[in-house]
Amino acid sequence: MGKRALVIGIIGLLLLLAGLPGLVNRLTHGHLYAGYSTPVPWALWVVLYVYFSGISAGAFLISSMVYVFGMRQFERIGRLALFTALVCLLTALLFIGLDLGHSQRFFLLFTRPSFTSPMVWIVWLYTVYFFLLLAEIWFVMRPSFVRGGEGKGFKAGLYRFLTFGVRDLSPRAMERDRKIVRILGTIGVPLAIAFSGSVGTAFAVTVARAYWHTGLLPIMFLVSALASGGALLTTIVAFVLPNGLGEHREEVIGLGRLLVLLLFVYFLMEIAEILVSLYETVPAHFIPIHDQLFGPNWWIFWILGMGMALVGPMLILTFLGRRSALWTGIAGLLATIGFIGIRWNIVLPGFAVEELPGISKSFFEPHWTYGLYIPSAMEWGVTLFSVGVGVLILALGFGLLPLRAEEAPA
């Protein structure tokens, strides 16, 4: 996997370097060159934060099928799922960290939290989830660290270090590891459900934004987390793993079957939301949906959301993916990209309606632009940088970590 990891690493590095000027600008000038504004306070970075944190939860929940529910069918991709969850969590945190006005004060979320804020639940749940993820990955990979640490060279040395001195591979020790992994995974399942739901709750509790203020939103977040996590995992297994379409054909097709179900459930929820809102006479309910469907950004809804994320993959998976790993992989790739559009249309339409009638045309100030939001160059830079960091960590994992289990402890 060395050559592949190198290629992925170079892609990650290029993304990172391309985005570096944006990051420097963000760090030296704060939010001065941002395209978001006071009327559109959450934008591209929040969209991508929601997207990556969702994938993390989804990938983790899929890994739990192996380590908690004992579905051996996906055993060979369990480690990959866990590691993808970790990488996406880190990427998501990078996005939201840079989105804060005072990123250096993040520790206040731990030292003086207000538990009435869903944002605090999210952060605390993430923190527990992050350590749990690290622990679970370590326990799952420990046998490979022990075996791989026997040789010579950098990788063996690294593996020896990563065993942290626990070299016991006796059946008893392996059985103990298996149990610990199952316990960790079992704790992780409600945790991942809670935090992806909480992200939805954070939006849903804002009475001021009728578009978000629905009980369905937290559930939609959970389902889309599972669907986008499944989609990315399908893509990685099919196209990034060496000979993924051949060697991992069964996993790819299995993931595809899961994916089509999740996409369908999300599709139903989306249709329900739209149909109900289109009958509304209240502008705050009606305008965000109407703008999505027929506004200047109609293509985000129709092409990215409906076409690439939902209907397209559902059709491919139903008619072509049942026997073809290639088509399943393509469906996964389409949905992975398309879900960015779905996330965009969850965040941005919330700001489509002016808070008080007439306020948008009453005064004109910088960073106070109602209406169409266009990300600035600085925002794109930071975005490339953050995604680049994620891809680079993924490449490091591919190159250095035993992501493919020769014999997993579970």
Added chain:
Amino acid sequence: MLVEMEVKSVTLQMYEDLDRALKKPLRERHWGMVIDTRKCVGCNACAVACKIENKLPPGVVYNVVIDEEFGTYPNVARRFISRPCLQCQNPPCVPVCPVNATYKRPDGIVVMDYDTCIGCRYCISACPYGARSFDFGNFYTVGQTPEVMPWDVMPSFEYGEEQQRDPRNPWRSPIGNVRKCHFCLHRLEKGMLPACVTTCIGQAYIFGDLNDPESLVAQLAASPRAIRLKEELGAEPSVYYLL
């Protein structure tokens, strides 16, 4: 029969009300406003006075006169709604703050703690009235014109402290913070009315203690002409409008 009536200046009565309220313990006061839309001519003096009083940079807006147009030419009409922060008694912006950086004081004013705010902008999303601004670090003249004007880099005295914005350091508060109207708390504590109230040319702004039935503001708030914006959300604003 001639009835003799004592006609007192509105300003004078507001100052008397203010003095009376300041003698009470903090938690027995409830600062509020009544804005008479019939007296508003849309001159924007309140918005300008606010900008000057609080040294507000471009993009930070505490007080705005909403200008609405109705009808089609030639049958058109305009309506002005001057909107400071409505200082809700059940403020939707407060419980969502993850670090308790914004909170409601016992006297009803919703304030910001600039040194705690992490700039997540959750309160902006949660405010139903668009009353909060994020300080993106803009200046009027720094980096814009060859000469930097002294008023552009002057500190404000919000919350009774020197708030110095630094054009070279975007990590220093209040840049990177969410900011909002605080009824000119620093003025109130010195026995002065908020800047917008003092400056209003039509005396459309009436300020005082809603808990004091003798005060002008409480009497006007009890008028059948008085309404509150988006009452149905249950935020319980402390600002009333006379229609």
